[in-house]
Amino acid sequence: MERIPILKLGDLLLVTIQVDMHDRLALTLQDDLTTAIVAHGARGVLIDISALDVVDSFIGRVLGNIASMSRLLSAETMIVGMQPAVAITLVELGVTWRHVRTALNVEQGMRRLRASLDGPRA
Amino acid sequence: MTATPDTLPIHSEDDVVRVRHAVRRAAVELGFSLVDQTKLVTAASELARNTLIHGGGGEARVERLDTPRRGLRLVFEDRGPGIPDVERAFQDGFTTGGGLGLGLGGSRRLVNDFSVESTPGVLTRVTATKWK
Numbered sequence: 001m002e003r004i005p006i007l008k009l010g011d012l013l014l015v016t017i018q019v020d021m022h023d024r025l026a027l028t029l030q031d032d033l034t035t036a037i038v039a040h041g042a043r044g045v046l047i048d049i050s051a052l053d054v055v056d057s058f059i060g061r062v063l064g065n066i067a068s069m070s071r072l073l074s075a076e077t078m079i080v081g082m083q084p085a086v087a088i089t090l091v092e093l094g095v096t097w098r099h100v101r102t103a104l105n106v107e108q109g110m111r112r113l114r115a116s117l118d119g120p121r122a
Numbered sequence: 123m124t125a126t127p128d129t130l131p132i133h134s135e136d137d138v139v140r141v142r143h144a145v146r147r148a149a150v151e152l153g154f155s156l157v158d159q160t161k162l163v164t165a166a167s168e169l170a171r172n173t174l175i176h177g178g179g180g181e182a183r184v185e186r187l188d189t190p191r192r193g194l195r196l197v198f199e200d201r202g203p204g205i206p207d208v209e210r211a212f213q214d215g216f217t218t219g220g221g222l223g224l225g226l227g228g229s230r231r232l233v234n235d236f237s238v239e240s241t242p243g244v245l246t247r248v249t250a251t252k253w254k
């Protein structure tokens with residue numbers, strides 16, 4: 001079965017979405033990620049969506065769910081690289097996210113995730 | 123004058139992806155801005171999924187328009203159970219499935235003209251048009 005690879009980087013998981021996902025593939029990613037968080041004791045999840053030129057309500061909901069589920073498993077989710085046209089469209093569509101932090105690119109996202117995981121309150 | 127439309131079947135999730143790609147191609151050809159291409163493809167994705175999930179499958183037509191202006195019209199048809207209360211279906215948050223209930227209302231916001239004609243059990247047709 002087709003799957004999106006999940007990379008382990010210390011206590012972080014990194015996912016780069018490079019294909020236009022059909023719905024089942026997005027749900028598989030959601031399951032795989034929640035399983036991987038527990039299996040590796042990950043504290044942060046970084047999802048790079050810079051290659052996605054469409055995020056509709058389904059993919060939007062799956063990304064939001066991943067963040068909420070991660071939060072329950074005490075990991076933080078950072079979604080990085082959203083294209084400006086995608087951001088404009090998501091807002092007009094009406095998709096809103098809770099528990100999702102965003103950054104402009106992988107470096108910035110990684111830095112912020114590290115800072116909040118290693119910060120004074122960690 | 124209107125070019126012959128592309129007609130695409132919608133019977134699987136992969137077909138929904140193919141509809142997205144066909145709409146992207148047509149929107150690029152017609153010279154839509156990147157933001158408008160994204161809005162069109164997103165609306166197409168929502169409506170194609172509705173055709174598949176709620177309509178039990180059907181087809182999409184992608185029509186390139188020349189008159190009165192250049193534009194792209196997307197027509198989705200199915201012969202499923204239909205939408206008995208169209209106004210209600212448009213409301214954000216209204217869903218008979220497990221969705222967010224954003225597809226119909228949201229895609230209406232992403233285009234210029236939008237219509238739903240539904241005769242339950244006979245034909246449901248959703249038409250979305252964006253002008254250049």
Ligand SMILES: Nc1ncnc2c1ncn2[C@@H]1O[C@H](COP(=O)(O)OP(=O)(O)OP(=O)(O)O)[C@@H](O)[C@H]1O
Pocket residue numbers: 057058168172173176177200202203204205211212216217218219220221222223224225226227246
């Ligand atoms: N082609 C269709 N045939 C029958 N009913 C439809 C069709 N399209 C939409 N509907 C009805 O309209 C409701 C609202 O559709 P909408 O796309 O807004 O939300 P959803 O599909 O339930 O959730 P979402 O799209 O956010 O995942 C649906 O729950 C369904 O009852």
Ligand SMILES: [Mg+2]
Pocket residue numbers: 168171172221224225226
């Ligand atoms: Mg829908």
